Amino acid sequence: MLTCQKLLNKHTELWQKATIHPFLGQCKLGTIQPIQFNTWLVQDYLFVVEFTRLVARILNAAPVQHFDSILGGLNALKDELNWFRDKAAERNLDLSTIKQSTCQEYCNFLLEITEMSYPVQAVGLWAIELAYNQGWQLPGPMPEPYAEFANRWGNVAFTEYVRILEKQADSALETASETVEQQAESVFIQIAQLENSFWQMAFTGGQ
Template identity: 40%
Template sequence: MSVCNDLHAEHSTAWSQAVSHPFLEACRDGTLDLKAFDTWLVQDYLFVLEFARFMALAITKAPYRHFHTLLGGIIALEDELSWFQGCLGTRGINLEEEAAKAPCQEYIDYMHSCNDQPYPIHVTVLWAIEKAYHEAWHAHQPPQPNQAPYDYATERWASEPFSKYVKELQAVADDALASATRDERTAARAAFINVCRLERDFWAMAYET
């Protein structure tokens, strides 16, 4: 039994809206405006900075058997932040002049609010965020490599290593939810739905001026 699979199935419409968006389609076919991509790139970098803190706090609640997966995720985030900084530097974007837009800040605030939640809820949010990114980019990858100018983003989150990590993280979340109380499972379901909504709004933010 997988509680995570159940959440995915029960809320398929919300999930589809989280992982499908014109932004991703335009990335795939190379028609996305460079300004929209830069907006997304900056905001995602700011989000990942806070996501690293969110993941680190999950370890303070986790049983030792989950450490390997969670620590591996944190190590990968160091490389991811360096990747963002390299991309933004190449594009001449000064991060000191950038601030989180409303949808990004709302997502960050919600994520931080989950820091005070029991571990099963915290790790469900963690899994949902990572799975949404992998599925969104994997579903919208171009049919052939190097077809569009944004392939380097697709290749990162649609990769097999990231897919493997997301599967391991789901196993961790399922393990935590297996021993969760009824109230915790109810809260985890609400959290999953919130992540779906926030992911949907994050893609749309790329078109804000």
């Protein structure tokens, strides 16, 4: 039987690339260039808009026992979108800009996930949230102004939320066919690759 932990164990190197990146290392050191940080911030806002739509579609596919956590996640996303708008305003950033190619690719992929069965969607949701939870948590405390960003996804309540998502994905996988297991693994791999490219976008412009 496939579990989230098995995916992490099997794809260690890929997952490290998704969660350990010079972008985060430079936030931790306080040496990230504002233009790079701002590129990430704007593109992540655009991503989170589409991610919120994904979570809404996952709610539609989920068993009622999973509603509490998913509705909690949607509520947190409401706060997060408003927080992104505040952060962008503080930095005089224009959020009505176009998505760079990596961001667009990731958003397109979110649409593909919801065409698959619920166990695959549950694995996808867990992996996307775990990437940010670990990514922002692993470097340890960050200096201002990045501490606030690290804390948003690295805080213990968010870690707990990701654990619940893992349990839900595992329970959905219990009755999954081999085909569905393979789809879940493929989605996990693609998310790991897209997360790595997303960090990289801050440096390359995502072209």
